[in-house]
Amino acid sequence: MTLRSKFSGMASGLAILCAAAAAQAETLFWSTQARPVEEAQAMREQVLAGYGSAVDYQPNEDGPWLTRLQAELQAGKGTIEVLGALHGNFAAMNPDDLVDLGDLGVAAESATFNSLAMLGTDQMQYLPWMQASYIMAANKEALQYLPEGADINALTYDQLIAWTAAVEEGTGQKKFGFPAGEKGLKHRFFQGYLYPSYTDGVVRTFASDAAVEAWEKFRELWSHTNPASTNFSFLQEQLLSGDAWIVFDHTSRLAQAFNERPDDFVAFPAPAGPTGRGFMPVLAGLAIPKTAPDMEASKALVQYMMQPETQIATLKATNFFPVVPVDLPDDLPPAVKASGDAIAKMSGAADANPGLLPAGLGDMGGDFNRVFVDTFERIILGGQDIRAVLDDQKSTLAGIMEKTGAPCWAPDAPSEGACPVE
Amino acid sequence: MTATDVSSGAAQRRSGHYLYAASVALLCAWVLVPLYFLLINTLSSPDTVNSFPKPFIPEFDWGSLEFFAGYEGMLKALKNSVVVAVLTMIMSIAVGAPAGYALSRFEFRGKGLFRMLVLLTRAFPLPLLALPLAVMFIRTGLDDTAIGLALVHTTLAIPFAVLITFSLFSGIPIELEEAAWTLGCTRFTAFTKVVLPLILPGIAASAIFAFVISWNEVFAAAVLTIENRTLTAFLLAKLGEAPLHLKFAGGFILVVPALVFIFAVRKYLFAMWGIANR
Amino acid sequence: MTPRYLPYVLILPVTLFLGVFFLYPFALVAKQAFTTGGGFTLDNFREVVGYWKFPISLKNTMLLAAIVVPVQLALALLMATMVNRMQKGRDLVLYVWTIPLGISDLAAGIIWLAIFEQSGFLNSMMTGLGLVDQPITLLGYQNPWLVFAAIALAEIWRATAIMLVILVAGIGLIPKEYYEAAEVFGASPWKRFVKITLPLLRPSLQTALILRVVLAFEVFAVVVALGGTLFPVLMGQIYSYQFDLMNGGGAAALALIVLAISVVFTLIILRALRVPKGATI
Numbered sequence: 018m019t020l021r022s023k024f025s026g027m028a029s030g031l032a033i034l035c036a037a038a039a040a041q042a043e044t045l046f047w048s049t050q051a052r053p054v055e056e057a058q059a060m061r062e063q064v065l066a067g068y069g070s071a072v073d074y075q076p077n078e079d080g081p082w083l084t085r086l087q088a089e090l091q092a093g094k095g096t097i098e099v100l101g102a103l104h105g106n107f108a109a110m111n112p113d114d115l116v117d118l119g120d121l122g123v124a125a126e127s128a129t130f131n132s133l134a135m136l137g138t139d140q141m142q143y144l145p146w147m148q149a150s151y152i153m154a155a156n157k158e159a160l161q162y163l164p165e166g167a168d169i170n171a172l173t174y175d176q177l178i179a180w181t182a183a184v185e186e187g188t189g190q191k192k193f194g195f196p197a198g199e200k201g202l203k204h205r206f207f208q209g210y211l212y213p214s215y216t217d218g219v220v221r222t223f224a225s226d227a228a229v230e231a232w233e234k235f236r237e238l239w240s241h242t243n244p245a246s247t248n249f250s251f252l253q254e255q256l257l258s259g260d261a262w263i264v265f266d267h268t269s270r271l272a273q274a275f276n277e278r279p280d281d282f283v284a285f286p287a288p289a290g291p292t293g294r295g296f297m298p299v300l301a302g303l304a305i306p307k308t309a310p311d312m313e314a315s316k317a318l319v320q321y322m323m324q325p326e327t328q329i330a331t332l333k334a335t336n337f338f339p340v341v342p343v344d345l346p347d348d349l350p351p352a353v354k355a356s357g358d359a360i361a362k363m364s365g366a367a368d369a370n371p372g373l374l375p376a377g378l379g380d381m382g383g384d385f386n387r388v389f390v391d392t393f394e395r396i397i398l399g400g401q402d403i404r405a406v407l408d409d410q411k412s413t414l415a416g417i418m419e420k421t422g423a424p425c426w427a428p429d430a431p432s433e434g435a436c437p438v439e
Numbered sequence: 440m441t442a443t444d445v446s447s448g449a450a451q452r453r454s455g456h457y458l459y460a461a462s463v464a465l466l467c468a469w470v471l472v473p474l475y476f477l478l479i480n481t482l483s484s485p486d487t488v489n490s491f492p493k494p495f496i497p498e499f500d501w502g503s504l505e506f507f508a509g510y511e512g513m514l515k516a517l518k519n520s521v522v523v524a525v526l527t528m529i530m531s532i533a534v535g536a537p538a539g540y541a542l543s544r545f546e547f548r549g550k551g552l553f554r555m556l557v558l559l560t561r562a563f564p565l566p567l568l569a570l571p572l573a574v575m576f577i578r579t580g581l582d583d584t585a586i587g588l589a590l591v592h593t594t595l596a597i598p599f600a601v602l603i604t605f606s607l608f609s610g611i612p613i614e615l616e617e618a619a620w621t622l623g624c625t626r627f628t629a630f631t632k633v634v635l636p637l638i639l640p641g642i643a644a645s646a647i648f649a650f651v652i653s654w655n656e657v658f659a660a661a662v663l664t665i666e667n668r669t670l671t672a673f674l675l676a677k678l679g680e681a682p683l684h685l686k687f688a689g690g691f692i693l694v695v696p697a698l699v700f701i702f703a704v705r706k707y708l709f710a711m712w713g714i715a716n717r
Numbered sequence: 718m719t720p721r722y723l724p725y726v727l728i729l730p731v732t733l734f735l736g737v738f739f740l741y742p743f744a745l746v747a748k749q750a751f752t753t754g755g756g757f758t759l760d761n762f763r764e765v766v767g768y769w770k771f772p773i774s775l776k777n778t779m780l781l782a783a784i785v786v787p788v789q790l791a792l793a794l795l796m797a798t799m800v801n802r803m804q805k806g807r808d809l810v811l812y813v814w815t816i817p818l819g820i821s822d823l824a825a826g827i828i829w830l831a832i833f834e835q836s837g838f839l840n841s842m843m844t845g846l847g848l849v850d851q852p853i854t855l856l857g858y859q860n861p862w863l864v865f866a867a868i869a870l871a872e873i874w875r876a877t878a879i880m881l882v883i884l885v886a887g888i889g890l891i892p893k894e895y896y897e898a899a900e901v902f903g904a905s906p907w908k909r910f911v912k913i914t915l916p917l918l919r920p921s922l923q924t925a926l927i928l929r930v931v932l933a934f935e936v937f938a939v940v941v942a943l944g945g946t947l948f949p950v951l952m953g954q955i956y957s958y959q960f961d962l963m964n965g966g967g968a969a970a971l972a973l974i975v976l977a978i979s980v981v982f983t984l985i986i987l988r989a990l991r992v993p994k995g996a997t998i
Contacts (some may be wrong), residue, residue, distance in 0.1 A: 045665060053680045054689065058510065073666070080566060080960040081661035088573030088662070096665055109963050189851065197952075198945045200680075244836055244857025248945035254683055257489040258836040259549070273682050300608060383962035391769070394946065398858050463799060467813045473874060474816065476838050477828050491852060492841035534730045541727035543920075545720075553728055555980070560739045562931045562979035563746075564955055567965075567972055571742035594738040597731060602928065603883055606920035610890035628756070640886040647818065647882060655821030687831070690824040697819030705812045708885060 044314050047086065048101030050147075050301050051335045052076040056269075057336035067330070068321050070314075079106065087307060090114050095308030098315040099322075100143075100374050102241040104300040107143045108136055115142045116305040121316060123323040125340035129373070134302055144319060145304035147328070149268045149336035150298050151205060152359040154252070154275075154284045159262040162187050170362050172288040174214065174234050181241035181263055183426060193242040194261025198250035202267055204386040209297025210265075211235060213372045214290030218429040219438045223414055224407040231290070232396055232403045239397050247398070256282060267299060268360070269336040272352035279351035286363035293370030295428070296363050300374060300419040301337060370428055377423030388414045414438050477694070478689035488684040503688035512673065517696070519585060520670040524700075525633070526589035527596055527653035528646050534593065535645065536598025540630075542601070543608035561598045565591075569662045576663060583665045591659045596649035603648070607641035609681060643707035647700075654697050672697075751968035754923035774949040781865070781940075781950070782933035785872045789929060790922075792873065793880035798910060801888050811885065818878040826942025829871035833943060856943060862924045864944050871939045876932065880925040885920025889916065902951065921989040930986065951975050 051060045057076050065072040077085070082102070089095035100107075100115075107115070108267040116142040124131050125145035136142040155169075156320050162183040163169060181193040208219050216222035217232035243249075243261050255261035255275040264271070265287065274282050287296050303322055306314045321327055328339035329346065336352055338360075349357075364371065378385050392410045395401045415438040425436035480488050481504065482497040507513060541547075542554065572591060573582070581587035611634055619629035660672035674689045681689060753760050762923040765771060800811050817825070832838045833855050840852035856864050891914065899909045915922075951971065959968035 043666075053682065054506075054510070054685050055682065060513065075665065075668075077661055081569075081658060083960060083963075084566070084569050085573060085662045088570055088577060091570075091574045092577035191854075199941045202947075209839065223582055242578075243835070243854065244859055245854045247858055247947045248830075248834070248856050248943070250945075251680060254489075257683075258834075259491060261834045380963045383957075383964075387957075387962065395769075398947070436611075459799070462795075463803075463810060466796060466799075467810065469874070470813055470816055472834060473828050475872065477832055480831055489836075491836035492844055493836070493838050496839075498770075502810075534734055538726040538731040541724040545724035547724040550724075554734070555983070556735060558927060558931060558983055559976060559980070560853055561928065562737055562934070562976045562983075563739075563743060564935060564952060564972055564975075566956065567746050567959060567968055568739070568742040571745040574751075575742070590738055594735065597734065599928065601731060602924040603886065606883070606887055606924040607890060609920040610887060610917070637890070640889055644882045644886045647815070648879075651819050654819070655824075657821070657823065662771065684829055690827045694820055698816060701815055702812055703818050705815065706808055708811060708882070708889075 022147060026120050041292050043071040044098045044311075044318050045096050046072050046074045046099045046101060046318065047082065047097040048074065048076045048152075049079055049106060050076065050101050050337070052078065056335050060331075063334050064322075064327060064330045067327070068318065072318065075237075077287075078240050082106075089308045090306060091309065095306060095310060098308055098311060100304040101146060101301065102304070104133060104143075104145075104302060104374050105382045107134075107302055107304055107338055108376070108378060109382050110142075110434045112136060112138050112140070114141060114307055116307055116309070116312070116315075117141060118144050118303075118305065118316075118319065121320055123320055123341075126342050127340065130300060130340060133300065133376055140218065143304035144323065145340045146301045146303045146322060147335065148300050148340055149337045149356075150296060150363070151202070151210065151265060151267050151287065152271070152284055152356055152363065153263070153265050153287055154256060154271050154282055154355075154359075155264070156256060156259070156262040157281055157283060159184055159192065160283070169283070169285045171366065172285070173175060174238070174288045174290050177263075177288045178234070178241065179237050181238065184262060185241050191241050191243045192262035193246075193268075194249055194252050194255045194264035195239075195242050195246045196249055196252055196266050196270070197246045197393070198248050200250035202270075204288050204389040205267075205297060205299075206265060207389040207393065208375070208386075210287050210295045213295025213297075213370050213428045214288070214292060216291035217370065218425075219372065220414065220418060221429045221432075221439045222424060223438050224411040225439065227291070228407060229403050232392075232407070234290070236397060236403075268352075268356040271356065272336040272350075273366050275352035275355045276350050279355070282355070284355040284359040286359055286366060289366075289368050289370075293368045294363065294366050295370045295372055297372040298374065299337075300340075309370075319334065335424045372428050373426040375423075376426050378417070379419050379423075381421050384417050385414075388417070411438050467525050474694075477687060477691055480684070481691040483684065483687075485682065485684040488687065503684045504692070506685060507674075507688060507692055512668070513670070516668050516670040516673040519664070520696075522585045523589045523592060523660075523669055524650045524653040526586060527592040528649040530589060530593040530646055531596035531600040531649040532642060535597050536604045536642065538601045539604025540608050540634075542605040544613065557598050557601050560594060565595065565656075566658045569659055572659070573662050582663065583667055585667055587665050588660060588667075588669070589653070591663065592653035592656055593649070595656065596645075596652045599648040599652070600645040603641050603645050604638060607638045611637050640708050643704050647704055650700050651697055654700075655693075744970045746965075747973060749966050750973050753966055756816075761966040762974070765954070765967050765971045765974070768932065768954075770949050770954060774951045774954050777948055778934060778936070778951045779870070781869060781936060782930060782984065784869050786877075786926070786929055786933055788873055789877045789880055790926065792877050793884050793925065794914075796877075797884040797888050798883050798914060800885055815878045815882055817875050818882065820875060822936075822938035823942075825871060825875040826939045829867065829874070829939065830942050833867045841882050856945070856947075858947055862948065864947050868943050868948060871943060872933075875939060876929065879932070880929055883921050883925040883928075884918065887918050891917045919990050923986060925931070926986050927983050930982050934975055934979050934982075 051057055060074050065074055065163065086097060086100070088096040089097055123144065130145040134141055134143050134145050161178060164179040164183060167180065181410055184192045195203065211231050212219045212222065214229065216225055216227040222228055245260065249255055251270045252261060252264040252266040253271050253274040256264060256271065257277065275284065287294060303319050305319065309315045323341060323345040325341055328341055329343055332338055332353060333350055336356065338357065363369065375382060375385055388410050392406055395406045396403055418435045418438060422435045424434065425432040429436060479494065479497045482499050482501070483659045484498065484500040487494060487498060542550065565716060576582040576587050615633055619633045620626070624632060655671060657671050660669045664672060671693060674693060740902060750761050751757050796814055800807060835852050835854055839855065843849045844852060856867060895913050896909055901914060904912065935952050936950060940948055940950050941953060955968050956970045958964045958971060
C-alpha cells in the first residue's frame with residue numbers, strides 16, 4: 018500500500034466515524050433521576066415506550082449532567098431536548114437558560130409546587146414532574162424490641178432512641194442505619210426532619226438552644242447507629258444485608274428492599290419531636306434548555322410526561338409519586354404501597370410539621386447543604402462542642418442568606434427580605 | 440570442599456527455590472482472590488449477594504448477567520468502546536513514541552519544559568477540563584464522535600506513551616545505533632532495524648496503558664458522547680447506585696474485555712527477550 | 718534533515734496535541750481560579766485553603782501517597798525481578814500480576830467494599846474460622862486506622878501493576894551478561910540487585926515513580942468507596958466544589974494546588990533519580 022492510499026484510507030475511516038454520529042432522530046432526555054440500571058431500563062421500556070416517537074433516555078450523575086448541559090449552553094448549540102432533575106439542580110441554573118413552560122397547559126396539582134418551580138421569577142422555569150419523600154423503614158425482626166407503649170406509626174425521637182438502644186442490647190449490634198455516606202442524603206434529614214421537629218425552623222433557629230437539644234438527641238441516636246453508616250448512601254442495601262434494621266432514607270432509596278422481600282420490612286413515618294413531626298418533600302422537575310434543537314419535540318415530550326397514565330407508569334418505574342391528580346391502580350409494586358402508606362400517615366398525622374424545599378438560594382444551594390453536613394461531621398464525627406460548632410457555622414449560614422437574599426420558607430416564620438439567622 | 444558442604448548448599452538452594460515458588464504463588468493469590476470474590480458475587484442470586492456469611496463457591500446463578508444481556512444498546516456500546524480504545528492506542532503511540540525517542544537521544548532547549556508539560560497532563564483532573572473541551576467539541580463537530588473521545592483519551596495516554604518509550608530508549612546504548620550507521624544504515628533504517636525491535640516491549644506496555652485508560656475512563660465519555668456511548672459510560676456511571684448484584688455483574692462485564700486485551704498483548708512484553716539479552 | 722531540528726520535529730506532534738487538548742482548556746480553567754466575577758484575585762485560593770477540611774484532605778492525600786507508593790515500588794521491583802529470573806510460566810505469571818491494570822478504580826472500589834463491609838467476605842471468613850462470634854464493623858469511624866489500611870490495601874492491589882509493567886519492560890533491557898559476570902565473582906543476589914538492577918533500571922524507575930506519584934495525588938474513587946465521608950481527600954474536595962457547590966473558581970484553585978504539589982514531587986524524583994548525561998549500559 019502506498020503512503021498516499023494509506024492516508025486516504027484513514028481519512029475515509031474518520032469520515033465514516035464522524036458521519037455515524039451525525040444522524041440523530043431520537044429526542045434526548047437528559048436526566049439525573051432514575052439512574053440505577055433497573056430504573057433506567059424501566060423508564061425506557063415502560064414509560065417512554067408509549068410515547069409516539071423514539072426517546073433516548075440518558076440518566077447521569079450530577080457531574081456529567083451539569084458539565085454537558087453547561088457546555089451546550091456555552092456553545093450555543095445543543096442536542097439535549099428535555100431535562101429531568103431535582104428542584105435543587107434547576108434552582109442553581111441561570112433562569113435565562115431555561116425556556117418558559119407556562120404556556121404548555123399542564124402543571125402540578127399543588128400550587129406550592131408550581132410556585133416553587135418558578136424559582137423566584139415570573140415564569141415556569143421547570144414543570145414539577147414527580148415527588149417523593151424521606152421515610153423510616155425497619156426489618157420486622159426489630160419490631161420485638163419496640164419500647165412498650167410506642168406506636169410505630171406515631172413514634173417520637175425519644176422512643177426511636179429507646180428502640181435502637183433496645184435492639185443494640187438485644188443483638189449486641191448497633192442496627193440503626195443513617196445515610197451519612199458520600200452520596201447519602203443526610204443534609205435533608207437535618208433540614209427537613211430534625212430541625213423542624215425540635216426548633217420549628219431551619220434557618221432562623223439554626224443556632225438556637227432548641228437546636229443544641231436537637232443535636233444532643235441526634236448524638237444519642239448516633240451512639241446506637243451502625244458506625245459504618247459513614248459508608249451508607251442507599252439504605253436498601255443495608256436493610257437487605259441485615260447490617261441495619263431500622264433506617265431513614267429517601268423512598269426510592271429504600272424501594273429495592275420492599276420490592277425484593279416485601280414481607281420482611283415495614284415502612285413508617287418519621288418520628289416527632291417537641292415541635293411536631295417534621296418532614297419534607299422531594300421534588301423533581303422537567304425543563305427545556307434554550308439550546309434544545311427542536312422546541313416542539315421537547316414540549317411534546319414534556320406534555321406526555323405529565324399525562325396521568327405516564328405519571329402512573331413513572332411511579333412504577335421510579336417509586337416517585339405523581340404530581341397531577343391520578344387514580345392509582347391496584348397493581349402497584351410493594352415498595353410504592355409501603356412508602357405511599359407511610360407518607361400518607363406522616364402528612365396526615367395530627368402533629369405533622371411539613372417543611373418546604375429550600376428556595377431562593379440559587380447556586381448557593383450546595384453551600385447551604387454543606388453548612389448542615391459540616392455541622393454534622395464536626396459535632397458527631399469530630400466530637401466537637403455543639404454550642405461552639407453552631408455558633409461558628411451560623412456565620413457561614415448567615416453569609417449565604419445575605420448573599421442570596423432568600424426569604425424564609427416553611428416551617429420558618431416568613432421574613433421581610435433575607436431570612437435572618439437568629 | 441567437603442561433601443556435606445555441597446549437600447547443605449543444595450538444600451539451601453532447594454529451600455530458596457521453595458520460598459521463591461511460594462512467594463510467586465502468594466502474589467498471584469493476592470491479585471486473584473479479590474477477583475474471585477467479584478466472580479462469586481456476579482454469579483450469585485440477589486438474595487445470596489445480600490446474605491451473611493458469604494459463600495466461597497459461586498452458585499452459578501446467571502440472572503444478573505442475563506439482565507445485562509437483555510440490556511438495550513450493550514453491543515453497540517461495546518463496539519464504541521473498542522473503537523475508541525483502539526484509536527487511542529494507535530494515536531498515543533504514533534504521537535508519543537517519536538517524542539520519547541527525542542527525549543532520550545537529544546539534548547535540546549526546552550527539553551525540561553517539554554517533559555513537564557507531558558507530565559502535568561496527568562496532574563490536572565479531567566472533570567474540570569471536560570467543560571471547555573465539550574464546548575470546543577460541540578462547536579467543531581467533534582462532539583459525540585468516537586474520534587473526538589479518542590482524542591481526549593489520547594491526551595490522557597500520551598504521558599504514559601512518551602515516558603515509557605523514553606525510559607526504554609534510554610536503556611538502549613546509542614552505540615548500538617551508531618554501529619548500525621557505520622554499517623551503512625541511515626538514521627531511519629537504524630531505528631527501524633535495530634532500535635524498534637528492542638523497544639517492542641515498551642510499545643506493548645504503552646499500548647496496554649492506552650487501551651486500559653480509554654476503556655476505564657468514565658467522565659469524559661459521559662459528557663462527550665450521547666448517541667455513541669462507550670460501554671463504561673453506559674454502565675459504570677450508573678453502577679454506583681445499582682442494586683448490589685447488578686453492581687457486581689456490571690463491574691465484572693467491564694473487567695473481562697480489558698483482561699482479554701491484556702492477555703492478547705502480554706507476550707509482546709517479553710517478545711524480544713532474546714534480543715534484549717544480547 | 719539536520720539533527721539540530723530533528724528533536725523539535727519529533728516532539729512537534731505531542732506538543733500540538735497537548736496544546737489543543739490540554740493547554741487550551743487548562744488555560745481557561747486556570748483563569749477561573751484567579752477571577753471571581755471581576756478582575757484578578759486570590760480569593761478562590763483563600764477560600765479553599767481556609768476551609769476546615771482542607772488541611773485534613775491534604776494530610777490524608779499525602780499520607781496515603783507516602784504509604785502506598787513506597788510499598789508499591791518495593792512490590793513492583795520484587796515482582797519484576799521474580800518474573801525476570803523465571804524459567805517457565807513467565808507469560809502466565811506476568812499476565813496474572815498485570816490483571817489489576819484492567820480494572821478501573823470504580824470497579825476496584827466495588828470489589829474491595831465487598832471484602833471489607835460488615836457482611837462482606839472478610840467477616841464471612843473470620844466468622845467461618847471462629848475468630849469472631851459475629852460480624853464486626855471494619856469501616857467505622859471509631860477505627861480510622863482500619864479504614865486507612867483498607868484504602869491503602871485496595872490502592873496497592875489496584876495500582877501496583879502500573880509500576881510493574883514499566884519496570885518489567887525496563888528490566889528486560891539489562892544485559893544478562895552483567896548478572897553472569899557478577900555471579901562469577903560470587904556476588905549475592907541482593908548485591909546483584911543493588912549493584913546492577915537498580916542503577917541500570919534508573920530511567921524506568923523514574924518514569925514509574927513519577928507517574929505513580931502524580932496519580933496518587935488524584936486518588937478518589939477507591940477512597941470514597943471504602944472511606945465514605947471518613948477520609949476526605951483533595952480530589953474529593955475538588956469535585957465537591959465543582960459539582961456540589963458549583964464553584965468552578967474554587968475547584969480550579971484547588972486543582973492548581975494539587976498540580977503544584979505534583980510538580981514539586983516530580984522535580985524531587987527527577988533530581989533523586991537523575992540519569993547522568995550520555996549514560997549507557
